[in-house]
Amino acid sequence: MNTSINFAGIKMKNPVTVASGTFGYGREYSKFFDLSKLGGIITKGTSLKPKSGNKPPRVCxxxxxxxxxxxxxxxxxxxxxxxxxxxxxxxxxxxxxxxxGSTIDDYIDVCKILDTLDIDGVELNLSCPNVKEGCMAFGSSYQGVKEVTSRVRKVLNKPLIVKLTPNVSNIAEIAKGAEDGGADAVSLINTLLGMKIDIEKRRPVLANNTGGISGPAIRPLAVRMVYEVSQAVSIPILGMGGIINGEDAIEFMLAGASAISIGAGNFANPYTSINTIKEIEEYMKKHEIENISDIVGQVKMN
Ligand SMILES: Cc1cc2nc3c(=O)[nH]c(=O)nc-3n(C[C@H](O)[C@H](O)[C@H](O)COP(=O)(O)O)c2cc1C
Incomplete structure (x- = not known):
């Protein structure tokens, strides 16, 4: 049984990674399990200069x-x-x-530095819904994504994954912008823009008023988008959005994801990623699958 994959030139012992912003830089989770068991770790969004983020409350x-x-x-x-x-x-x-980053130059400058470091790849965040400048502002159009991707491509020799926002009407078109700009892979989905109101105070709960929704609530949307993107591009997909177990991970892979990321699931249970790896292996045994890559995109549409 072979769980290892080559994702856009990045060798992973299994297709399970942890999603950006939900695993910090790994220190806290290393107290729970050996991080070497993971296919990969995607770090917190990292910018050229330190950022203090938005005012609290920032989660609910x-x-x-x-x-x-x-x-x-x-x-x-x-x-x-x-x-x-x-x-x-x-x-x-x-x-x-x-x-x-907030500007294209920010993305270029941070990627120039990342290119010199001993890392396996870069995931370009063109999809954060919680900042006014950069990110989703570039990530919401074919042209915006193509431009940032192609300019970063010129300074980055490492594998380049472009992370897409679901807050658009046609994510497949946006994914094409990443492919045409020279990305080696795309990752999706980032969070969906939402809001919660405290009915006693008659005010939004988050200080920023709106925030991104993650977790099982968004899974069916993410699966649909992964499928649509898989039909539109030929570069590999890192799928995420509400994955909390092996069954969910297999669903994303059948829809077209070559690897997956676990985000909010890490907060609910720090062992979610480790359990997911075991459950993928169980599925492989049960269905006599030799190579995990063999199931990618194997959904049969009705
Ligand atoms: C608290 C929190 C912080 C996040 N920070 C980032 C980030 O820095 N960069 C990024 O690309 N995505 C970030 N995300 C989005 C996740 O990486 C992921 O795309 C999204 O949460 C969907 O997956 P999930 O439903 O498994 O959480 C963050 C998500 C959460 C919940």
């Missing part, structure tokens, strides 16, 4: 998911390189850095 519960408006709080790429990367390198797992 919703039925089958959570709303967050963290606003890309992070210590900046230089701090990451000096303090977090040496820690992550102790583990035998792929390290993918989620990169963010």
């Amino acid at each position: 519960e919703t039925p089958s998911g959570m709303l967050n408006s963290i606003g890309l709080q992070n210590p900046g790429v230089e701090y990451f390189a000096e303090n977090d990367l040496p820690f992550l390198k102790k583990f035998d797992t792929a390290i993918i850095v989620n990169a963010c």
